[in-house]
Amino acid sequence: MNWYDINKRTLPWRGESDPYRIWLSEIMLQQTQTQRVSHYYFKWLKRFPSLKSVAKAKEESLLKVWEGLGYYNRCRNFHSAAKTVIKDYNGKIPNEFELFRALPGIGDYTAAAVLSIAFDVPLPAIDGNIKRVMARMLRIKTITKYNFRRVQKELENFIDKTRPGDFNQALMDLGNQVCRPNQAHCYACPMKSFCRAAQTDHPEQYPRPELSKDIPHYDVVVGLIWKKGRFLILKRENRKHLGGLWELPGGKIDYRESPEKALIREIKEECNVDVILGKNTDPIKHRYSHFAITVRAFHCQLYNGKKVFSNQPNRWITPQQIIEFPFPKANHKLFAKINFEADNV
Numbered sequence: 001m002n003w004y005d006i007n008k009r010t011l012p013w014r015g016e017s018d019p020y021r022i023w024l025s026e027i028m029l030q031q032t033q034t035q036r037v038s039h040y041y042f043k044w045l046k047r048f049p050s051l052k053s054v055a056k057a058k059e060e061s062l063l064k065v066w067e068g069l070g071y072y073n074r075c076r077n078f079h080s081a082a083k084t085v086i087k088d089y090n091g092k093i094p095n096e097f098e099l100f101r102a103l104p105g106i107g108d109y110t111a112a113a114v115l116s117i118a119f120d121v122p123l124p125a126i127d128g129n130i131k132r133v134m135a136r137m138l139r140i141k142t143i144t145k146y147n148f149r150r151v152q153k154e155l156e157n158f159i160d161k162t163r164p165g166d167f168n169q170a171l172m173d174l175g176n177q178v179c180r181p182n183q184a185h186c187y188a189c190p191m192k193s194f195c196r197a198a199q200t201d202h203p204e205q206y207p208r209p210e211l212s213k214d215i216p217h218y219d220v221v222v223g224l225i226w227k228k229g230r231f232l233i234l235k236r237e238n239r240k241h242l243g244g245l246w247e248l249p250g251g252k253i254d255y256r257e258s259p260e261k262a263l264i265r266e267i268k269e270e271c272n273v274d275v276i277l278g279k280n281t282d283p284i285k286h287r288y289s290h291f292a293i294t295v296r297a298f299h300c301q302l303y304n305g306k307k308v309f310s311n312q313p314n315r316w317i318t319p320q321q322i323i324e325f326p327f328p329k330a331n332h333k334l335f336a337k338i339n340f341e342a343d344n345v
């Protein structure tokens with residue numbers, strides 16, 4: 001703890017005692033780097049300063065502020081969890097593990113992190129950094145379920161009962177600054193004398209790095225269907241990846257299908273209309289955690305003025321209204337390629 005008191009990182013949510021803010025930061029930090037989160041954390045708090053304001057907000061307003069941070073389920077779950085806390089717990093965030101863990105979007109790690117930091121509940125919060133530090137401390141090659149349990153038990157024994165939140169954050173910071181994935185700076189580590197990996201020539205070999213998996217790539221085509229200076233957008237179903245966000249109609253190009261044919265087919269399936277294709281944009285590339293896409297867009301016009309019929313909520317918007325709706329990042333990359341002044345039909 002002495003090491004932490006001197007060396008802890010300065011982060012916007014450090015030293016925070018408001019459980020709502022601590023919870024928010026932990027949700028935002030899931031699978032996202034600290035530097036990226038800071039900006040969103042402040043932007044969010046400016047708009048939604050309390051849990052009550054989150055519970056009262058429309059999902060779309062929340063997604064708009066979250067736009068660009070990714071993993072949008074986090075935002076939707078946070079919204080329903082906030083509503084549950086207001087309704088079932090009179091607005092007081094529960095500090096019992098079982099109750100807090102049962103809220104939407106809360107896993108073991110998040111529950112332990114929030115409860116230890118906000119309420120001093122002595123629970124180890126094992127994130128990637130702590131897993132690595134402990135694997136080295138115990139000289140564990142592979143984090144199997146059994147080994148994870150060992151790590152957990154060890155931490156349960158050693159957690160500082162008076163400062164459990166600081167204990168967890170100290171190990172996280174140690175992993176971030178000293179016990180780095182590819183470089184363990186053992187000379188600067190306060191745990192050196194207890195660490196089994198530090199007694200070897202290459203502590204970095206613990207735990208063995210996971211092999212990076214190849215992710216699939218898809219070619220996607222979308223359409224800007226114009227009508228009187230507005231174009232059509234559809235809202236993605238909540239259960240889908242990027243659920244709740246808006247998008248241009250279109251979809252994946254099938255094997256041996258041309259982009260044009262694919263777009264006409266997709267628009268027919270999604271909106272039950274035929275379109276005439278116009279100019280297309282340069283493709284953009286985007287990578288999500290589990291797959292990558294190349295997307296191109298075509299300007300389109302309705303073939304015979306038939307009305308759009310879609311199961312998804314839809315809107316006709318002007319280019320100026322783009323800022324009012326949450327879109328996936330790939331859509332924003334495409335919008336940046338379009339000269340709306342010249343191409344609007």
Ligand code: SF4
Nearest residue numbers: 179186189192195198
């Ligand atoms: S002594 Fe070295 S390997 Fe062990 S925890 Fe510290 S930095 Fe990591």
